[in-house]
Every structure is written in C-alpha cells, then in structure tokens.
Amino acid sequence: MPGRKKTLSIFSFSETQLRFLKYCLGFFIPVVIAYFILELLVLNIPINYKVFGNYLNTHAKEIEVMGLGSSQMKCGFNPAFSEKIAINLSSTSQHHNEDFHILKGTKDRLPKLKYVLLEVSYNHLELPHHSADYWKNTIYLKYYGVNAFERPTWFKDRLVYLSNTRFYSYKLMEYYVYKSSSQKLNEYGFDTNNYNGDFKKLNYNESKIATNKFKIITREDPTIFKENTAFLFEMLEYAKAENLKVVVCTLPLYKTYLKERNPNIVRRRDSVLTVIKNKYDNVILLNKETDTINFTVYDFLNENHLNPDGAKKFTALVNRRLDSLN
C-alpha cells in the first residue's frame, strides 16, 4: 500500500489512515473533554444519594436501622427522628432486588445493624424487578460501594452522567441554570422541604383532592407475583441467617388512592404478609397502609407519598415498633 509508514512494530498505517486518525482525534477530543466536564458538574450536585453515601461512610460503625424501599419509604422515613441511629437507603422506583443488593453489599460494613425496614407496598409484588443494567446501579456502586450489576464492574460503570444522561441533564439544568431546586437535604439525605406535591397545590382541600387525577397501577400479574414473593422470602431468609430483625412496612396511602386499589392485588399482597408474620420470628409488620386516623390530608405530599410531617409521624411509629422488639 503506497505511503505506508513503518513507525510501530505492530501497527502500520498508511498516510491516508494517519490523516484520518488525526481528523477523528481532532473531532472526538472536544467531545471527550465536554463529557468529563459534565461528569464533574454532575458529581458536584448535592443529590441525596451522595449524602446517603457520605453518611454511610462516616457512621458505618453506629448505624442500627436501615430503611429500604421505593419512593414511599424514601418520603416516609426520616432518620433524623429515629431514636436509633438510622439510614434510609430507599429511593424512587427501587425494588426488592436492589434492596437486597444494598443490604448484602453494606451489611459487613455495619457491625451494629440490627433492624431493616422493608417496604412491601400495594403493588410491590406485582411489579417486575429491574434488569441487571438498571441505571441506578451506577449510583449504588459510586456512592454506596455496592455492586448491583451482578457482574464484575469496570470504569464505565462509575460514570454517573452516562448512567442516565436524561435525568442528569435535567439535574444539571435545575441546579446550575435555573437554580430552581427547592430541595433541602438534612444530614441523612432526607428532603425536609418536600411539600410541593399535588396536595399542596390543591391547598389540602379534600373536595378538590377527591376529584384529582392520579396514576395507580391496577394491572394484575400473577407470574411476577410468584417470582417476587419467592424473592422476598429469600431476602427474609438472608436476614434471619444474619440475625437481623425485619420490620415489613406498608406506608400510609390517602383515601382516594386506597379506593382505587385493585382488591385482588391487595388480597394477594396481604396473604403474603400473613404468611411472613407466621413463618418468620424475626419479622414484624408495620401495616399502616390504611391508617386514615393517624395520617390526615396534611401529612401527604400526594395520594401515595407522605410529606415531611407525615414522615415524622411514620418514623415515630417505627420507633414504637422497634421499642416493642426489645
């Protein structure tokens, strides 16, 4: 091939190829630089996962209670009001498979861990688990040191911006451009200013809330139910083997949401809760889903999430339940 240079022992490029290689480098280097700037900017945003991770590292030797679950648990349990030193590692859309990875991945670092709060909400058992490449796995790896990928990890698995460019682009804009975040995280990563939901917008007016539209999944999936129930039992077996006491929680739901639940899903979930209660002596239930006496409209962010006032009440109930165990 004409013009081929003998510059390297293995590689031997022609002039044309070298020119093209330079052209590509010239084009892609700015892209790579821009990416790493974005990555740094993202890492600088004070997101709750980062605070969780810091707290996990600094209080590892003292933590006794760990909260696990989805956004309901995230909004419902504020470790600041816990009588025992606690951490809430719940997050939006987090399912039992991630909960289990987090528990197993952090257990050895938490010598005093005795109690696990585990959410089993209305449709938890009929929603499929996330796949092993779920974007939050990067967060768990980066901030909690937990490998939920179910495979050896590598450099790319720690790139936060790349894990969900859409979400982090939104966060970047919110934090650096619009400066619009109303979030106020306490030292446990709990958002103490999380009031801006539908209910506040409707001035906590119950008649307006009664007509408010909200999303609720009513679709039944007995196959997923079987798989998820088996997985839940596996988690409880693990907790038993590790001498952990598990408080299986259902969090308060507003009455309009309660009314729209699919009774078959509720029945199946409740039957599992009954089995758990009878089968495991290390498990107790904190079933507050239908508690419309303790939790009023002012305790809710929206139909299925508590606001910080509701979280304060729910955390108090957790305290009482944990006391009853001693």
Add this chain to the structure above:
Amino acid sequence: MLFSSFSFGLFLPITLLLYWAVGFKRIKIQNAILLLASYFFYGLWDWRFLFLIVASSLVDYFAALAIKGTGEKGRQKLFLYSSIIWNLGVLFLFKYYNFFIDEFALLFNMQQGEYAFSTLNLILPVGLSFYTFQTMSYTIDVYKNRIAPTRNLLNFLCFVSFFPQLVAGPIEKASDLLPQFNKKRAFNTEEVKEGLRQILWGLFKKMVIADNAALIVNTVYASPEDYGSLTLLYASVLFFFQIYGDFSGYSDIAIGTAKLFGFKLSKNFNIPYLAKSVTDFWQRWHITLTRWFNDYVYFPIIQKNLRNRIRRNVAIFLTMGLIGLWHGADWTFVIFGVFQGVLIILERTPLTKNRKSSLFHQSPIPRFLLPIFTFVFITASSILFRSQNIEEAEIVLKRIFSFIPSENFGAMVNKKFLIFVFIMMASEIITRLKDFPLAQIDGYINKPTRWIIYYIFIFLIFRYAGPKEDFIYFQF
C-alpha cells in the same frame, strides 16, 4: 453488546484499528480479525451459543460443498434437505417448540404432565432467526446453481457471523456478501466518513426517537386498562415510531459499521411511513426480510403461475403468515402477518375484469392521502405486534373504539420528543433520494458547518436519549 452501548464504543475503534493497521498485508488476516471480533461480540451475550453458530456454519458449509460435489440430483436434494432440516430444526427448537407444545396441549385440553412432550426451559439465542435465514439461503442458492459454494471456510464463517449484521440483519444474500470477503478492501476515507455519519444518524433514531417513544409506549402498554382511547391511540402510533427508530436505527448503525470495514450491506428501510399501500409498505420495511421470503417462499409457491389469482393469493397469505411467525412464537405475530396478507390481497384484487382495476393500481383515495391510510392500517396491526397476547390486543382495541376519555393524556405528550420525530421525518423526506439524511453532506456543506451539525447530533443524543432499551428485533 448493544450498538448504543459504551462497550461497543470501545470495541469498534479497537477492532477497526487492528483491522486496518495489522491486517493490511493479507485479506486472510483481516478476515481472521473480523471473525474473532464477531465471535467476541456474539459471545458477550452468551458464549454457549457460539457453539451453535459454529455448528450451523459448518453444516451449511459442508452441505453446500457436498451439493456441488455430487452430480446426482437425488443426493443433492438429500444434502439440501439435511441443511434445511438442521436450520429449521434449530430455529424450531429454540423459538417455536414451547409455543407449539402449549398450543397442542390447549387444543386437546390437556394439563401439564398429561402429554409426552414437556416444554423446555431454553433461552432464545440472540439473532438466531437472522443468521439461520442467511445460511439457509446460501445452501438453497448453491442447490439452485445461483452461486458457487465457497471452499474458503474462514470466509464462510465470516459471512455467517459478520458482527455488524449478525444479530439483527440486514439479512444478506450470499451472492451479495460472501464475495466481499474474497476481495481486497482498501481504506477509503470517504466511505469511512460516510459510515460514521450513518452510525450517528442511526444512534439518533435509536436513542432519541425509539428510546423516548418506548418510555411512553411501555408505560401505557404495561396496563392498558388504565388508559383512555386517545392515550392508547397515541401510544400505538408512537409504537410505530419506536419500532421504526429502533430497527431502522439499528440497520443504519449496522450498515455504517460495515462501511468502516469496507463492506456494503443492503438497504433495509426506505421511509416506510411514505408507503402508499400495504404492498408498498413491505417493500420499504425490513426490505431484506421481505426479499428473503419473496425469493424462498412466495415465488417457489406461485412458480410461474403469476396470473393464477388463487395460487397467488394463497402464496401471499402463506408468505405474510410466515413473516408474522418469523417475528415470534405467538398468535399475535401470526395474526399480524395474516392481517397484512389479507390487506395485500384486498389491495390487489381487481374490481373489474381489467387486471389493473385493483385498489393497488386505482385507489379512489387521492394519492397524497394514501400514506395516511396505509399508516392507519399499519398502526392498527402493530397493536397486535406490541401486545403481549391476544387478550391484551383485544383490550387495547376495545378501549380505543369505546371512546373512553383520556384524563392523563396531556401528561403523555412530550412536545420536545414530537419535535424530534418531526425533525427525523422531515430530514428523511427531504433527502429521500439519498440513503440517509447525512449522506454525502461534504458535497455541499463546508467542514465547520458539518462539524457543528455532528456536534449538535451528539449533543441531542446525550441530552435527550431515552432510558436505554434493548433493540426490539434482537428478540426475533
């Protein structure tokens, strides 16, 4: 390894560097690099299936040589049928066995354990339907004397496993792709640039259009009973763009990647939303699959009796039914295919004695409106394609036609996403005579502007990519 993944972003340049730098002296080295890279690429999904692809390649390689080696027609047929039985057998075992067993049991109202054959717990090897069809066509073409069998095993293994098109096509004919492995490939900067541009366009379609559409479609189809007519209709229309962005995006990346290595793959899509009839749609959608079924199913059925309307309609019906079944082992796919077949037959049925009086030739609808009508039929049938089962499709269709109010419709409409769909469609329509909108842009746009365009696309992909979704056609 997904084309839209970071791993592929590393794998591709490394393979490319090795291929052009180390393998320049001999084609053999280049082909060996391609083969290793292809097996590595495929093995990352599940290394066990490498044995299957090697076995399939060897069966067809030796079957073709045996066909050529023996002059006796009977023995040639024997070798051909052996190859076909192997290929279809593997396909049946992995893809259709459980479906047929379940349907058989259902037909005779039998419970698990009452029948001799039980279902198998097998994973469907990724891309099985694609490479099986490719290898099968090779043996058939050798038998029909359309091509000569290759004696070069390395080239043949490369032909079967060529990684850009291994897992989701385009399904190449041996006569088109195999000779390219024999020819010396010279590095052509313009071709490589063209390949990179096509990859960029494919990534935009996959990550910005398809993955964002998937976000809405998956949410709605996860519980269709929770949504009103308009939302379901919207999600079904979006599904068309999801699958189009997904598959044509994949094809663009595959074709672009092949160009980087000096190969030319067949065009797989030609702006299908401009189709003026269902027949036309299938000449624009997954073109290489339609071509395969035309060559190996449709024409062999009708043979030379093109004017025999009954035979032709049976051939259309069967071909489209099989195309449906090719997509998956479920009645939804079969009915999807059959529905397409019925529409094609209706389009082609003469309304008077004049052969050219069919709807296909003389539609009463103004020509500019025909794509809209075709789109309606295709979207309606794609409800079957998207639904998990017949019951779900029934729920979706019933709810659409029950005119149930869609209270949460506003929340489903993402204006930015619709703008991207518009950009995609407008770009493709304006540049419809080219292979893809960014093709040959260095002919009329200067370098700084070109780079700005590329950077804008890269930005859009980063900024607006939807949640990572598998390529839909991998499951077939």
